[in-house]
Amino acid sequence: MLEIRDLTVRYGGILALDKISITVPKEETVILVGANGAGKSSLINAIIGMVPTAGGSMTFEGVDLAKVAPSMRAGHGIGYSPEGRRVFPTMTVRDNVLAGASRIGRAAQADVYDKLATLFPMLRDKSDDLAGYLSGGQQQMVAIARAMSASPKLLLLDEPFLGLAPVWIQQISDAIRQFSKSGVTVLMTEQMAVPALKVATRGYVMRGGAILREGPVAELRSAALAEEYL
Amino acid sequence: MVEIVSAGLIGLSLGAQYALLALGFTLIFGIIGVVNFAHGGFYLLGGYVAYACVSMAGLPYPVAVLAAALATAALGYLFELLLLERVIDDHLSTLILTLGFSLVITTGIVLVFGPDAPLFQFPVQGVVRFLGIIVPLANIIVFAICFAAIGVAYALIYRTNFGRSLRALSEDRAVAEALGIRARLMFPLAFALATGLAGMTGALVTPILSLTPHAGEPVLAASFLVVILGGLGSLGGATLAAFLVGMIEAYAAVYLGGSKGALMLFVLVLIVLLVRPTGLYGRTARGA
Numbered sequence: 001m002l003e004i005r006d007l008t009v010r011y012g013g014i015l016a017l018d019k020i021s022i023t024v025p026k027e028e029t030v031i032l033v034g035a036n037g038a039g040k041s042s043l044i045n046a047i048i049g050m051v052p053t054a055g056g057s058m059t060f061e062g063v064d065l066a067k068v069a070p071s072m073r074a075g076h077g078i079g080y081s082p083e084g085r086r087v088f089p090t091m092t093v094r095d096n097v098l099a100g101a102s103r104i105g106r107a108a109q110a111d112v113y114d115k116l117a118t119l120f121p122m123l124r125d126k127s128d129d130l131a132g133y134l135s136g137g138q139q140q141m142v143a144i145a146r147a148m149s150a151s152p153k154l155l156l157l158d159e160p161f162l163g164l165a166p167v168w169i170q171q172i173s174d175a176i177r178q179f180s181k182s183g184v185t186v187l188m189t190e191q192m193a194v195p196a197l198k199v200a201t202r203g204y205v206m207r208g209g210a211i212l213r214e215g216p217v218a219e220l221r222s223a224a225l226a227e228e229y230l
Numbered sequence: 231m232v233e234i235v236s237a238g239l240i241g242l243s244l245g246a247q248y249a250l251l252a253l254g255f256t257l258i259f260g261i262i263g264v265v266n267f268a269h270g271g272f273y274l275l276g277g278y279v280a281y282a283c284v285s286m287a288g289l290p291y292p293v294a295v296l297a298a299a300l301a302t303a304a305l306g307y308l309f310e311l312l313l314l315e316r317v318i319d320d321h322l323s324t325l326i327l328t329l330g331f332s333l334v335i336t337t338g339i340v341l342v343f344g345p346d347a348p349l350f351q352f353p354v355q356g357v358v359r360f361l362g363i364i365v366p367l368a369n370i371i372v373f374a375i376c377f378a379a380i381g382v383a384y385a386l387i388y389r390t391n392f393g394r395s396l397r398a399l400s401e402d403r404a405v406a407e408a409l410g411i412r413a414r415l416m417f418p419l420a421f422a423l424a425t426g427l428a429g430m431t432g433a434l435v436t437p438i439l440s441l442t443p444h445a446g447e448p449v450l451a452a453s454f455l456v457v458i459l460g461g462l463g464s465l466g467g468a469t470l471a472a473f474l475v476g477m478i479e480a481y482a483a484v485y486l487g488g489s490k491g492a493l494m495l496f497v498l499v500l501i502v503l504l505v506r507p508t509g510l511y512g513r514t515a516r517g518a
Contacts, residue, residue, distance in 0.1 A: 074410030088401035099398040100409040102391040
């Protein structure tokens with residue numbers, strides 16, 4: 001579904017991604033793990049179009065993403081939940097979530113919201129609350145629901161567990177499994193490798209803007225690897 | 231007592247006019263991150279378009295107001311799309327461009343209509359008397375229309391997909407774009423909405439006050455005062471501040487006299503900014 005070949009990203013003179021290649025097969029949940037500064041978020045930001053690429057290619061369902069403007073990538077079926085949540089703080093929870101579903105009618109929006117609220121019940125309880133006043137875990141749910149409101153084919157989750165208590169991590173992990181069951185392909189980044197590897201099927205270990213290792217999560221979960229990289 | 235109520239009603243009328251102007255001004259700042267120095271120019275242009283429609287084309291005044299709103303909205307749309315968009319991420323360039331465009335509007339009006347104030351009167355004359363209070367009918371009509379327009383603007387911004395998308399862009403442009411909201415499509419529309427409101431206000435207010443090629447300058451100053459007091463980028467703050475400024479102006483005019491009233495306003499703004507540097511409901515702008 002998503003093919004990335006020899007992708008390079010630079011911030012001025014700093015090399016953030018050094019000719020990395022990854023494949024995200026359809027309906028799989030792929031995890032990018034690595035320490036802070038490994039290049040995980042740079043990769044997600046390159047896919048979504050937030051940072052320019054300095055080389056390589058990205059193909060989504062046969063479409064060259066270099067030829068698709070960042071604001072048009074959602075229309076091609078790519079949903080995005082950013083690192084640090086980045087909810088719209090002075091907008092209500094409902095408006096936050098439906099900001100990703102502006103292209104569909106009101107009735108369809110109501111259906112989408114109801115469906116997401118079955119996964120995240122707080123969306124129903126706090127629909128009129130301002131997102132800026134929610135807890136970190138609740139904001140993360142809003143950010144993920146916002147990304148899912150346009151019914152994407154590929155969901156990009158950048159550090160969805162960052163700074164969250166175990167109870168929130170469990171709820172979000174359950175939701176990711178549900179998305180996967182319903183046919184959504186997921187590419188997520190995470191520093192907290194242990195819970196992340198529980199929801200993924202394949203993984204890549206990153207360090208210094210390069211891929212160190214890749215494979216099924218069972219391999220990546222091995223104790224030696226965890227000790228060395230995670 | 232009659233004096234107090236009369237001044238209050240005039241203050242409400244002034245407040246509604248300022249609110250309509252300031253809504254557009256703060257909308258552009260909050261969403262696009264641009265301080266629009268041409269806002270007074272669009273107000274002025276609205277007044278002259280309405281004047282031309284009534285005096286030269288012989289159209290009814292309500293049609294002229296609508297034409298003024300549409301013409302200034304269309305010009306604002308094209309200005310943002312063709313000129314402002316090219317320098318949108320450079321605050322200094324947007325400042326110079328909008329200031330320059332304001333001068334172009336003023337000079338163009340002088341070239342077409344001449345430097346003197348044309349005779350442009352509100353079509354409805356007369357006053358309403360109630361318990362000894364006398365209020366010009368024109369002020370009541372303008373207040374009602376401005377108040378309704380504010381309601382429509384709020385509904386548009388807070389009750390529609392369009393408004394939600396604008397607010398999302400205002401909060402975090404990069405994330406909003408990643409969600410599929412197209413800034414390049416929305417920014418000209420937001421600009422058109424703001425300049426259309428300014429043009430409509432000009433068409434409504436200049437027949438009551440005055441229509442001269444320099445009528446836009448005090449309007450720009452008033453818009454600045456209102457949005458700084460309310461908090462740059464805040465719609466609610468701008469509306470509240472507009473009515474506050476309107477009331478203070480009206481009461482100061484009655485009880486203190488012209489220049490002291492203006493002084494009082496600036497003192498109030500200074501006090502508010504000392505206590506709350508971002509204004510009553512302010513926040514910081516989108517980064518360049």
